Amino acid sequence: MKSPAWLAGYVESLDFPALTRYRSDCPVCAKKNTFSVSDDGLQRMWYCFHADCNVSGRTGITLTKDHASKLFEKQMTKQPDPVSTSFELPTTFVSLSRSIDAELYVKRVQSYDAYLAGRADIRYDFQRNRAVYLIKQGNKVVDAAGRSLDDRTPKWYRYGSSKCPFISGTDLRVACIVEDCASACSVSGVVTGVAILGTNLLPEHIETLRKFQQVYVALDKDATDKAIDMVRTLHSHVPTKLIILKTDLKNMKKDERDDFIRSYIDR
Ligand SMILES: [Zn+2]
Numbered sequence: 001m002k003s004p005a006w007l008a009g010y011v012e013s014l015d016f017p018a019l020t021r022y023r024s025d026c027p028v029c030a031k032k033n034t035f036s037v038s039d040d041g042l043q044r045m046w047y048c049f050h051a052d053c054n055v056s057g058r059t060g061i062t063l064t065k066d067h068a069s070k071l072f073e074k075q076m077t078k079q080p081d082p083v084s085t086s087f088e089l090p091t092t093f094v095s096l097s098r099s100i101d102a103e104l105y106v107k108r109v110q111s112y113d114a115y116l117a118g119r120a121d122i123r124y125d126f127q128r129n130r131a132v133y134l135i136k137q138g139n140k141v142v143d144a145a146g147r148s149l150d151d152r153t154p155k156w157y158r159y160g161s162s163k164c165p166f167i168s169g170t171d172l173r174v175a176c177i178v179e180d181c182a183s184a185c186s187v188s189g190v191v192t193g194v195a196i197l198g199t200n201l202l203p204e205h206i207e208t209l210r211k212f213q214q215v216y217v218a219l220d221k222d223a224t225d226k227a228i229d230m231v232r233t234l235h236s237h238v239p240t241k242l243i244i245l246k247t248d249l250k251n252m253k254k255d256e257r258d259d260f261i262r263s264y265i266d267r
Helices: 007-013 065-077 082-086 100-108 112-116 181-187 203-209 221-235 254-265
Strands: 021-024 035-039 044-048 056-058 093-095 122-125 130-137 140-148 156-158 166-168 174-178 192-195 214-217 240-242
Touching (some): 007 044, 007 056, 035 203, 100 112, 100 122, 100 130, 130 166, 174 181, 181 254, 214 221
Parallel strands (some): 174 192, 174 214
Antiparallel strands (some): 021 035, 035 044, 044 056, 093 122, 122 130
8 A cells, every 4th residue: 555645744753762663553554553663763664564554665864863873872882682682592403414314404405505605504403303594683593493304393493483584695785585494595695595484574574675775586486476465565665576486496406596596686
């Protein structure tokens, strides 16, 4: 939905401090607690994550003295996000090389190059028999997602409660949203792979994706509708395009996959 003209003024008038977030019922669609506003010290960005509404936008740059000094303070002190401190690495995580099955899995799903190159930190959880992809914000581990190496369910287990995406790569030019951690690793030689690890795009994901110059959505072919919805939602925050997959990324050979991704981003 397009933001009504009065919404920017409304968002500006909200009384909450710079560099924090605000959450409320949506002033446009009136759904409960779906309206999120973040203030980065320069601008306020709003977003309603109810699918029927998805109203979003940003205010003009309003660098008030108060905002500027708080932004400066934050840059100087670099306070960790509250979520960053709440995850402790389980003691059952050991080096990937301790399990042949885990290493074989990582090779099979095309994550091994990313692992060797340091674009992904992958461990073995001997208690749950899972190959575990560590989810980081900066250098800090905030969560982990583990793929079972036997028949146990769920196939993917989320260890923490962060809403952070799994990211493989550090290049802030092009991000590619993919289905899972393995696919994120598989594309990371060419672009930064981002796995949102769930079905829905959350405000936290949008915050992360906004930092890139260009975003592509490349979900498996049975999720094309979902991918189109995602492109629509993201489009008002960051330039976003759809990549249509014929084969799952992690089932392609390395050269085939890299060429395929490049054929999109070089257009
Ligand atoms: Zn709404």
